Amino acid sequence: MNIDFAPELEAFRAEVADFFASAPTPAIREAGRKTTSVFAPFKECMEWHRILFEKGWIAPHWPAEHGGTGWSVEQRFIFAEEYRKADLPPLLPQSLGMVGPLLIDIGTQAQKDRYLPDILNGNDFWAQGYSEPGSGSDLASLSCRAEPDGDDYVINGSKIWTTYAHHANRMFMLVRTSKEGKKQQGITFLLLDRMDYPGMDVRPIVGLDGFPEQCEVFFDNVRVPQSGRVGEENDGWSVAKHLLKHERGGGNAASPTLTRYCQRAREAAAETRSPFGGMLADDPVFQQEMGELEADIATLGHFEKLAISGHEIARDPAFPSMNKTMNSELVQRASTVMMQVSGVDGLARQLEALRVGSNVEPLGSEFDLISMPLYLNSRATTIYAGSNEVQRDLIARTAVGS
Amino acid sequence: MDFSFTDEQQMLRDSVGKFLEKSYDFDTRQELVRSDAPWSAEAWQQFAEFGLLALPFSEDQGGLGGSISDCVAFAELFGKHLVVEPYVASILLGGTALAVSANESAQQWLEKVQSGEAIAGFAFEEGRGTPALDQTRMVATPADGSFTLTGEKRTVMAGAEADILVVVARKGETGEPALFVVEQGSDGFAARSFTTIDGRSAANIMFEAVPALEITDDRELIERILNHAIIVHCAEAVGAMSALLSTTGEYAMTRKQFGVPIGSFQAVAHRLADMKIAYTKARSTLIYTTALVESGAASSRDIAILKGQTGKLGQAIGEAAIQTHGGVGMTDELNVSHYHKRLLALDAQFGAHGFHLRMVGQG
Numbered sequence: 046m047n048i049d050f051a052p053e054l055e056a057f058r059a060e061v062a063d064f065f066a067s068a069p070t071p072a073i074r075e076a077g078r079k080t081t082s083v084f085a086p087f088k089e090c091m092e093w094h095r096i097l098f099e100k101g102w103i104a105p106h107w108p109a110e111h112g113g114t115g116w117s118v119e120q121r122f123i124f125a126e127e128y129r130k131a132d133l134p135p136l137l138p139q140s141l142g143m144v145g146p147l148l149i150d151i152g153t154q155a156q157k158d159r160y161l162p163d164i165l166n167g168n169d170f171w172a173q174g175y176s177e178p179g180s181g182s183d184l185a186s187l188s189c190r191a192e193p194d195g196d197d198y199v200i201n202g203s204k205i206w207t208t209y210a211h212h213a214n215r216m217f218m219l220v221r222t223s224k225e226g227k228k229q230q231g232i233t234f235l236l237l238d239r240m241d242y243p244g245m246d247v248r249p250i251v252g253l254d255g256f257p258e259q260c261e262v263f264f265d266n267v268r269v270p271q272s273g274r275v276g277e278e279n280d281g282w283s284v285a286k287h288l289l290k291h292e293r294g295g296g297n298a299a300s301p302t303l304t305r306y307c308q309r310a311r312e313a314a315a316e317t318r319s320p321f322g323g324m325l326a327d328d329p330v331f332q333q334e335m336g337e338l339e340a341d342i343a344t345l346g347h348f349e350k351l352a353i354s355g356h357e358i359a360r361d362p363a364f365p366s367m368n369k370t371m372n373s374e375l376v377q378r379a380s381t382v383m384m385q386v387s388g389v390d391g392l393a394r395q396l397e398a399l400r401v402g403s404n405v406e407p408l409g410s411e412f413d414l415i416s417m418p419l420y421l422n423s424r425a426t427t428i429y430a431g432s433n434e435v436q437r438d439l440i441a442r443t444a445v446g447s
Numbered sequence: 448m449d450f451s452f453t454d455e456q457q458m459l460r461d462s463v464g465k466f467l468e469k470s471y472d473f474d475t476r477q478e479l480v481r482s483d484a485p486w487s488a489e490a491w492q493q494f495a496e497f498g499l500l501a502l503p504f505s506e507d508q509g510g511l512g513g514s515i516s517d518c519v520a521f522a523e524l525f526g527k528h529l530v531v532e533p534y535v536a537s538i539l540l541g542g543t544a545l546a547v548s549a550n551e552s553a554q555q556w557l558e559k560v561q562s563g564e565a566i567a568g569f570a571f572e573e574g575r576g577t578p579a580l581d582q583t584r585m586v587a588t589p590a591d592g593s594f595t596l597t598g599e600k601r602t603v604m605a606g607a608e609a610d611i612l613v614v615v616a617r618k619g620e621t622g623e624p625a626l627f628v629v630e631q632g633s634d635g636f637a638a639r640s641f642t643t644i645d646g647r648s649a650a651n652i653m654f655e656a657v658p659a660l661e662i663t664d665d666r667e668l669i670e671r672i673l674n675h676a677i678i679v680h681c682a683e684a685v686g687a688m689s690a691l692l693s694t695t696g697e698y699a700m701t702r703k704q705f706g707v708p709i710g711s712f713q714a715v716a717h718r719l720a721d722m723k724i725a726y727t728k729a730r731s732t733l734i735y736t737t738a739l740v741e742s743g744a745a746s747s748r749d750i751a752i753l754k755g756q757t758g759k760l761g762q763a764i765g766e767a768a769i770q771t772h773g774g775v776g777m778t779d780e781l782n783v784s785h786y787h788k789r790l791l792a793l794d795a796q797f798g799a800h801g802f803h804l805r806m807v808g809q810g
């Protein structure tokens with residue numbers, strides 16, 4: 046065992062912190078502070094994406110030969126920590142965290158050549174078209190149909206909850222190509238190189254914070270080239286399972302984000318009176334709540350570091366599910382504390398003030414502006430990427446009799 | 448002992464319920480919330496016709512001499528329909544506070560409030576860390592036999608629309624909290640209005656030496672006004688909880704995944720069971736506490752138990768309802784998230800559950 050705290054790591058930390066202090070534009074910083082879900086405001090997020098790309102830091106978790114940084118585990122963690130400390134908009138996961146790594150692993154050379162450069166430089170943004178109105182947790186029951194026709198597929202059906210489809214220029218999706226055999230067997234994984242095919246219609250859905258984030262995507266005889274297929278026809282389920290490793294696999298550390306939420310809660314509590322005397326930050330009940338939360342976050346951090354170092358704990362078949370469950374529930378707990386610190390000051394609906402670049406002053410502090418939307422949006426973390434009920438079923442299967 | 452609603456109360460519930468079913472369905476309510484109007488003037492007029500606006504006032508003040516359980520009887524329906532009209536603010540807080548004033552102009556305002564011609568507000572909340580009367584920080588300074596108010600009040604329901612406001616402030620830095628009355632648009636009064644997450648019109652109000660008349664500094668009286676309002680406020684929460692329980696139960700029966708209704712998965716079924724237990728707990732406490740208040744036996748601890756329980760259980764029911772609905776639970780289109788937001792708002796006002804439960808714990 047060895048925790049390598051080499052002195053050059055501190056130099057690395059300083060280099061990263063310096064860059065984060067100087068490179069982001071004011072709009073990017075504002076977007077970071079006003080990020081109230083896992084998905085940052087799109088425009089500024091992509092501006093920041095391009096700046097990181099120029100710096101060569103856009104994909105620390107990618108293999109170096111494909112544009113990764115070649116950093117050690119410790120460096121990646123330091124990078125994530127400094128990133129969160131600077132309140133920068135988190136990068137969107139669909140391209141860099143999902144379809145990119147998938148193509149690196151199992152895409153054709155032509156697909157890699159065509160798509161990876163534009164994922165890295167931020168010219169492209171990919172939406173994830175999996176869920177359907179009738180198929181959520183039971184994803185394999187999906188029915189959006191693709192019929193082979195010459196060199197094309199003709200798609201009919203719809204997708205739902207497709208995050209940022211209204212901003213995307215590309216989409217990866219699962220379609221049904223066969224109704225024979227088990228439901229998992231007739232699924233195909235497709236890359237759509239455009240979002241504006243004739244017959245495609247993208248309609249945003251307003252979320253419970255009042256902003257559109259997810260979309261419904263309709264397909265009416267949409268003709269797309271078969272060259273966008275990843276893997277074999279009818280073998281899309283195994284492709285999707287492969288991608289899932291990246292989606293849930295903890296390639297990006299979550300604990301620094303959680304730590305930042307706690308810092309914000311503590312800062313706000315330091316300037317809030319406790320009704321029981323003194324300031325809220327000094328109140329023992331508040332401290333116990335923070336202590337339980339922060340200890341769990343620290344533990345998640347330990348677990349994450351073990352995992353990215355390649356420790357056997359992460360080779361447990363339940364690792365992705367445990368990681369997802371712990372992380373999502375901590376996001377909810379941390380944002381609940383923030384919402385509760387704000388109290389009545391979190392009750393104003395302030396859509397304009399939340400919009401980046403609106404120049405609308407919030408009614409109270411910026412903390413009170415974001416705490417409620419953050420709490421509300423965090424309700425989604427136990428629903429998406431496999432609900433926590435479904436995750437617990439998977440974990441239970443590995444725990445029973447083991 | 449009898450904790451059921453009387454025949455009369457049941458009749459009132461039926462007629463208010465019928466009106467809301469017909470004219471206050473969710474889509475109509477959403478249109479109203481999105482419009483520029485702070486609430487529906489027609490609905491308010493209708494409430495006046497049902498006698499709701501005059502209900503809690505004594506007959507010699509032109510009221511109907513109704514009891515707190517009368518208000519609870521229909522307030523559950525207000526919660527079920529996510530009513531945005533400022534009933535608690537204008538009638539139970541502003542109105543009943545005006546009713547204790549001997550001042551003639553206050554009495555004239557009260558008349559208009561009862562008929563629905565005027566709206567009264569109640570400026571109590573001061574933001575984070577000030578959940579109860581004892582944390583009031585606004586100060587009333589004596590000036591020529593009356594007072595001036597300086598400071599800020601937050602999240603005042605109907606604060607920008609109210610014609611007349613009752614304000615809670617201390618008589619001097621170290622004095623006791625008292626009630627004062629202020630007219631909208633007085634010198635030094637600046638309201639910044641907004642819509643709350645649950646669709647109600649509210650305002651943060653800056654007071655800069657605003658002239659004010661004292662109503663009372665009788666602690667018991669002020670607490671009684673607040674406690675009655677809190678009970679009706681909690682009745683709204685319990686109504687919202689009942690709507691969430693039935694909507695979610697229905698959804699779990701009809702939504703299918705893996706070829707079966709999701710309600711047949713034990714994880715989902717047990718969550719529904721917990722929701723039902725939570726609702727039953729909240730409603731039991733509501734009904735029992737209402738009866739206690741009516742018999743004059745309720746202590747401040749009883750009120751804290753009610754407020755703490757409904758806040759905590761309401762948040763849990765809202766979160767469970769969203770989780771059970773999956774993706775659709777996260778949308779603005781479905782009513783589920785709106786119930787949850789109403790429950791969060793009701794919890795936060797007059798001290799959130801953490802505060803009240805800790806008061807209970809202090810014995």
Ligand SMILES: Cc1cc2nc3c(=O)[nH]c(=O)nc-3n(C[C@H](O)[C@H](O)[C@H](O)COP(=O)(O)OP(=O)(O)OC[C@H]3O[C@@H](n4cnc5c(N)ncnc54)[C@H](O)[C@@H]3O)c2cc1C
Pocket residue numbers: 172173174175176178180181182183205206207208259425428429430431432433434435438702703704705709712713714715770771772773774775777
């Ligand atoms: C904010 C957000 C972003 C999203 N982004 C995307 C995206 O970009 N692309 C995409 O394709 N999808 C996306 N989704 C969709 C997401 O993956 C689905 O919401 C999720 O799979 C759950 O499906 P559902 O919403 O249909 O809920 P359902 O599957 O209908 O589930 C409803 C409830 O039943 C429970 N349940 C279901 N099956 C079981 C079981 N077997 N045992 C116990 N309980 C069960 C669930 O846990 C849940 O509580 C997003 C969702 C959200 C909320």
